[in-house]
């Protein structure tokens with residue numbers, strides 16, 4: 045099987061890789077690029093653990109082919125913190141204990157950050173609807189919602 | 204599997220027409236990637252149409268209708284400033300498909316061509332009188348959306364044919380549409396039944412009516428008698444009763460884990476009334 049050469053920007057850096065046309069973006073990130081933040085919970089678009097941004101748009105990386113990344117801008121959980129400084133969402137997730145096993149957390153962080161970029165002051169209902177495609181089998185969701193709302197409030201104050 | 208990314212529809216058609224083995228077109232990929240993973244579909248040729256000029260555009264046409272590119276996503280449609288003003292029912296139906304993540308990729312044309320009887324956007328598109336343009340080796344044709352699906356997972360598209368655009372007619376004065384579905388939760392589920400209605404009114408009197416039901420038959424079902432039941436009425440109780448009877452008569456559902464035949468048929472009547480009322484209020488407000 046001939047592999048296809050792809051050039052994309054991932055978390056601001058230009059990245060090149062070779063991939064089989066059937067490979068998902070999730071597999072490319074995890075198996076070819078060593079970016080293992082995005083997780084495979086289902087592989088069928090149901091759980092959101094593989095969430096990334098594609099040109100600023102929240103998508104499931106398990107529902108995208110690696111070849112489709114050509115020329116596009118990808119954002120993953122690895123790009124959320126600035127060096128050693130955690131993003132407010134990351135800090136608030138720790139403070140509110142919004143994770144237990146942590147499997148869903150990278151996807152939820154990417155999804156929540158994307159929401160706050162579009163809407164810095166979401167209602168609880170808006171957060172719950174936005175994150176409806178991110179399943180968590182541990183926390184019962186409430187702490188996640190509190191953490192996102194608290195991070196949003198802190199980010200509004202800081203700006 | 205060969206992956207192609209043509210830059211024109213002519214090229215896409217030529218690749219598809221000349222391909223040996225299973226060929227699929229790729230837009231948002233939210234159905235085909237799941238099918239590939241589960242082995243339901245194993246395309247040997249995959250043609251990504253997102254590189255074709257115009258496929259990402261939403262354009263208002265000279266007559267006031269809308270031309271929606273085949274790679275336009277649900278999120279792009281629900282965020283659009285004007286189209287939801289003309290066709291709120293179509294846009295609310297599109298917005299019900301999947302999660303935020305799925306909305307970022309999934310397209311209404313993909314929803315149509317996936318040919319699920321429970322596709323949310325399709326009853327609303329049928330009620331709206333939407334059409335698609337189809338290009339193939341023999342040329343281009345315009346097809347009403349209800350003629351694309353022929354059964355679960357099957358379409359009337361022939362080898363080498365591809366949908367090139369989705370077209371919504373001009374809304375005009377006094378028009379209103381609506382879509383609702385029944386699901387046992389509030390998000391992330393597949394319709395037990397779906398119902399789309401589009402009406403036109405003059406004053407209080409209905410002058411045009413179309414309705415379609417999802418998940419009650421092997422394909423989305425246009426309820427052809429809806430116009431007879433509603434035109435000339437003011438959506439009085441007798442008109443709603445007649446509409447609900449027609450909706451129930453159009454049902455030919457299956458029993459499955461989402462709902463029994465009896466439950467689905469009952470819901471068709473409930474939703475016919477409910478959705479028609481919303482479309483009527485919207486139509487009256489749009490005069």
Ligand code: FES
Pocket residue numbers: 083084085086087088089090091092093094095104105106107
């Ligand atoms: S792994 Fe992609 S949505 Fe579950």
Ligand code: FES
Pocket residue numbers: 142143144145146147148149179180181182183
């Ligand atoms: S913390 Fe375990 S799945 Fe969410």
